[in-house]
Each structure stands twice: as C-alpha cells, then as structure tokens.
Amino acid sequence: QGNRGSSRGGGRRPHVGFYGNRCRNVESIVRSVVQSHVRSNPTNAPGILRMHFHDCFVNGCDGSVLIAGNTTERTAGPNRSLRGFEVIEEAKTRLEAACPRTVSCADILTLAARDSVVLTGGQSWAVPLGRLDGKVSRASDVNLPGPNDPVSKQKQDFAAKTLNTLDLVTLVGGHTIGTAGCGLVRGRFFNFNGTGQPDPTIDPSFVSLIQARCPQNGGTRVKLDSGSVDKFDTSFLRNVRTGRVVLQSDQLLWRDPETRAIIERLLGLRRPFLRFGSEFGNSMVKMSLIGVKTGSDGEIRRVCSAILKV
Ligand code: HEM
Ligand SMILES: [Ca+2]
Numbered sequence: 484q485g486n487r488g489s490s491r492g493g494g495r496r497p498h499v500g501f502y503g504n505r506c507r508n509v510e511s512i513v514r515s516v517v518q519s520h521v522r523s524n525p526t527n528a529p530g531i532l533r534m535h536f537h538d539c540f541v542n543g544c545d546g547s548v549l550i551a552g553n554t555t556e557r558t559a560g561p562n563r564s565l566r567g568f569e570v571i572e573e574a575k576t577r578l579e580a581a582c583p584r585t586v587s588c589a590d591i592l593t594l595a596a597r598d599s600v601v602l603t604g605g606q607s608w609a610v611p612l613g614r615l616d617g618k619v620s621r622a623s624d625v626n627l628p629g630p631n632d633p634v635s636k637q638k639q640d641f642a643a644k645t646l647n648t649l650d651l652v653t654l655v656g657g658h659t660i661g662t663a664g665c666g667l668v669r670g671r672f673f674n675f676n677g678t679g680q681p682d683p684t685i686d687p688s689f690v691s692l693i694q695a696r697c698p699q700n701g702g703t704r705v706k707l708d709s710g711s712v713d714k715f716d717t718s719f720l721r722n723v724r725t726g727r728v729v730l731q732s733d734q735l736l737w738r739d740p741e742t743r744a745i746i747e748r749l750l751g752l753r754r755p756f757l758r759f760g761s762e763f764g765n766s767m768v769k770m771s772l773i774g775v776k777t778g779s780d781g782e783i784r785r786v787c788s789a790i791l792k793v
C-alpha cells in the first residue's frame with residue numbers, strides 16, 4: 484500500500500464502484516463541482532459532454548484531450564471550441580485534497596459528462612471507473628467526424644470505435660443540448676453545395692430563422708436543438724425528423740433508412756420502441772470504455788492539464 488501505483492488498476496477493467504474506500508466521495512465531489520459550474524454557466528454542460536466524446540474518440544477515454552500545450556489535442560480544429568476545462572481542473576484539485584493521487588482525470592471527465600446530462604434533465608446511469616490517464620496528446624492524432632460527413636462515414640467512424648448504428652444515432656442525440664458556431668452551418672442555409680440556395684431538405688420556416696441568427700456577415704452560435712437547447716430530451720430527434728436541425732450530418736440521419744428507423748423507434752413511432760433516456764446511458768457506457776488504459780500505458784496525473792514529469 485506504500486505505493487498505491489500498483490493498485491491503480493494495472494490489468495483491471497473499469498467497473499462501477501472502482502474507487503470504493505480509496506475515495507469514498509469521488510462521485511459527490513465531481514457532481515457538486517459540475518453542478519455549481521453549470522448553474523453559473525449552462526454552456527458548461529454541453530461543453531463537458533462534447534469534451535468526453537472528443538477524448539474517447541482520440542486515443543481512447545484517457546484524458547488526452549485535457550493536456551495543455553502548443554501541439555496537443557486541444558489545439559486541433561474541432562477542439563478549439565471545447566469548453567469546461569476549468570470545471571474538470573477544479574474537480575481534480577478538490578479530489579487531490581480529498582484522495583491524493585488516486586482519481587484519474589479520465590474518470591473525472593467521464594463522471595462530469597454523466598452529471599452534465601443529469602443536470603440538464605437526462606436519465607442517470609452508473610459509470611464504470613478505473614481508467615488511467617494517457618501519456619500522449621498530439622494534435623495530429625485528432626481525427627473526428629465532421630459536420631458535413633455522410634451517414635456512411637459516420638457509421639464507419641463509430642464502427643471503428645466498436646460503436647454500432649444504434650449507438651451512433653443515440654449518441655448524436657446528445658445534440659439535444661448545446662450550440663454550433665455559425666461558420667459551420669451558414670453554407671447550408673445560404674448556398675448549399677454551390678447552388679446559391681439553402682439545402683432543400685430544411686423546413687423553409689427554419690431557413691429564415693437560422694438565416695436571421697447567422698446572417699452572412701455576422702452571428703455567433705446557434706442552438707443544435709431549436710426546441711430546448713438546455714434540456715436533455717428527445718426534442719432534437721423530433722427536429723431531425725421535421726428538417727429543423729442546423730448540422731448537415733444530423734439532418735442526413737433522417738435520409739438514411741437505417742438511421743431513420745432508429746430515430747422513429749427512439750421517438751416511439753416504430754416498433755420495437757426504444758427509450759432515448761436509457762439508450763443514451765447504455766451507449767455512453769460503451770463509448771466511455773473505448774481504448775481505456777489500465778496498465779503501464781497510463782498514470783494518475785496531479786493536474787489534468789499536464790502529463791507527469793518523468
Ligand atoms: C457524427 C458524429 C458527430 C458530429 C459530426 C458532431 C459534430 C458537432 C459539431 C460540428 C458541433 C458544433 C461545434 C462548434 O461549433 O463549437 C457539435 C457540438 C456538440 N456535440 Fe457533436 N458531433 C458528433 C457526435 C457527438 C457525440 C457522440 C456527442 C456526445 C455524446 C456530441 C455532443 C455534442 C455537444 C453536447 C455539442 C455542443 C457543444 C457546445 O455547446 O459547446 N456530439 N458536434
Ligand atoms: Ca483520449
């Protein structure tokens with residue numbers, strides 16, 4: 484026990500209750516920090532959920548996205564608009580005081596993502612813990628699905644991470660909270676594929692709404708779910724069905740027969756029905772186990788923004 488390092492999880496798989504007596508209050512500490520930051524700034528909830536996705540899809544759920552530096556993942560295009568780093572860091576500071584060198588930043592981010600969903604009204608789930616923090620973070624490793632990707636590419640990218648098409652549709656349902664930069668959506672609403680016209684699959688009344696929010700020479704960010712940007716519900720999926728979402732990758736999920744059928748099942752329009760609330764937790768647990776490190780390829784950082792010095 485002199486060296487807790489040997490019991491940091493070498494060879495073990497993450498499981499619910501991993502910290503046990505070694506850090507009794509890990510979940511309540513993370514929850515209270517996330518709660519206070521989401522209350523003071525609600526954009527932290529979507530920010531943290533997206534950060535967890537961007538962590539898991541690049542070198543596994545190992546906190547690699549949290550590392551600061553000139554050439555780390557954080558500097559890559561899709562990560563420049565991430566928010567909530569200070570929330571994870573504050574939880575880490577509190578946990579280092581309560582249980583020194585015990586709780587990984589990868590686990591903190593995973594818990595914080597679950598808490599962000601619950602704080603916005605989503606259904607809770609039990610989070611397997613015991614991930615170690617990774618020791619590399621390179622901008623050049625960042626290769627995430629993009630907002631104009633066809634469904635075939637989205638399916639491929641998720642399959643490459645052991646996630647199936649139900650996981651894809653369910654997890655993209657996370658776009659029920661948060662916003663997107665106007666720069667990523669304007670093209671579709673003013674000049675779709677060089678036609679000089681908006682994408683014809685968009686509901687016309689929604690076209691004018693977004694054109695007003697993201698005019699050609701202005702605007703900042705738009706809601707991913709125009710129905711309830713702060714509420715974790717099925718409103719986003721209903722908006723996919725009616726052609727009222729801003730990202731092309733999201734709208735395309737209604738054109739592909741397989742992903743369309745899953746949306747219908749999640750909305751209770753097609754049997755066998757699926758419940759978005761519980762499916763989201765199931766798929767999040769799967770995503771949170773991608774490429775997890777539990778041996779010598781990992782460590783417990785002291786601060787989440789820096790790899791331990793050797
Ligand atoms: C095909 C897969 C996906 C694509 C192409 C995609 C794309 C995007 C894009 C382009 C944005 C806007 C970013 C910005 O302008 O700042 C965004 C935001 C967001 N994404 Fe995704 N995403 C995908 C999957 C996911 C998954 C799996 C999750 C989590 C489960 C997720 C959660 C979020 C959240 C919460 C936001 C809002 C962030 C904020 O408000 O700060 N996305 N996504
Ligand atoms: Ca990672």
Ligand SMILES: [Ca+2]
Pocket residue numbers: 659660708710711712713714715716717718719
């Ligand atoms: Ca919503």
